[in-house]
Amino acid sequence: MYIRGIYVPQFVALLFWVVVWEIVGQFELLMLFPPFSEVVVAIGDVVTSPSFVDAAALTAYCYLAGLFLAVVVGISLGLLMGLVPAADKLLNMWINIFLSAPLSALVPVIMILFGMGQPTVIVTVFMFAVWIIALDARAGVQHVSTSLKEMALSFGASRTQRLKIILLSALPEILAGIRLGVIRGVKGVVIGQLLVSIIGVGALFSLYSQNFLMGHFWALILILFAFALSLAELIGRLEQRVEYYAGARH
Incomplete structure (x- = not known):
């Protein structure tokens, strides 16, 4: 980013808010915000606790299962809406509502x-992640060049081969939707475990908040953020590797 024409790395903004957090915590202006240094120390306690290992395994299972279903259903819905105008008119409004x-x-x-x-x-x-994946997949399919489809037909490509061509051409948007779904899915797994079943990471959030262990509470939030952003970054790197598909559509 640029400030008055001077390039400033993005991590400087993050460092600024960390300093503000530390100052607010040291002066004990807000009970819910312990010093950032205390949160960093608490990360070690959280990660090394036996309860975290069990909670992380359970949460990862629920998250990956829900995300897998969201990817499969979302891409399928996106393909259907992108290829069949009647299905698009029927489903698009409802998906945007959800x-x-x-x-x-x-x-x-x-x-x-x-x-x-x-x-x-x-x-x-699944509910938190599937809709954005479906809409991005739909956008990718609708951006596939008509000439590309006609070329596949002229070369006698089968229906399966034409579908594969469309999928590869729509891959940048599909991966963008999955990246956003990954982040929304983390929100879904935490909300699900907090509001419904006090299990996994939700149980730890409840334990730390009830015992006013706010350092551990925020440490757990940072761990989840790091997990979500790491997955999103991996998918983002994969997006960069397939960018040439976007150029081949025009």
């Missing part, structure tokens, strides 16, 4: 349908 709706309010309904356990958390992750 994308913009406060999905946290739907968690109790999901709980009634799927019970108080891991299935509800998996469905919550």
Whole structure:
């Protein structure tokens, strides 16, 4: 970023807010915000605790299961809407409604349908991630060049081969949707475990907040943020490797 024409690395902004956090914590202006240095120390305590290992394993299972379902269903919906105008008219409005709706309010309904356990958390992750994946996949399919489709037909490509060409051409948008779904899925797994089943990471959040261990509470939040951003960065790097597909569509 640039400030008055001078290039300033992005980590400087992050460092600025860390310093502000440390100052606020040291002066004990807000009880909910311990010093950042205390949070960093608490990260070691959280990661090395036996309860964290069990909670992380359970949370990872629910998260990955829900995200896998969201990717499969989201890409399928995106392909359907991008290729079939009637399906697009029927589904597009509803997907946009679910994308913009406060999905946290739907968690109790999901709980009634799927019970108080891991299935509800998996469905919550799915609900948070699938809509953005579907819309980005739809956008990618709709941006596929008509001449590319006509070329596949002229060379006698089968329906499966034409679908593969469309998928590869739409890959940049599909990966962008998955990257956003990854981040939204982390939000879904935490909300699901906090509101429905006090299990996994949700149980640790509840334990730390009830015992006013705010350093451990924020340490756990930073760990989740790091996990989500690391996954998003990996997918972002994959996006950069397939950027040439976007240029081949025009």
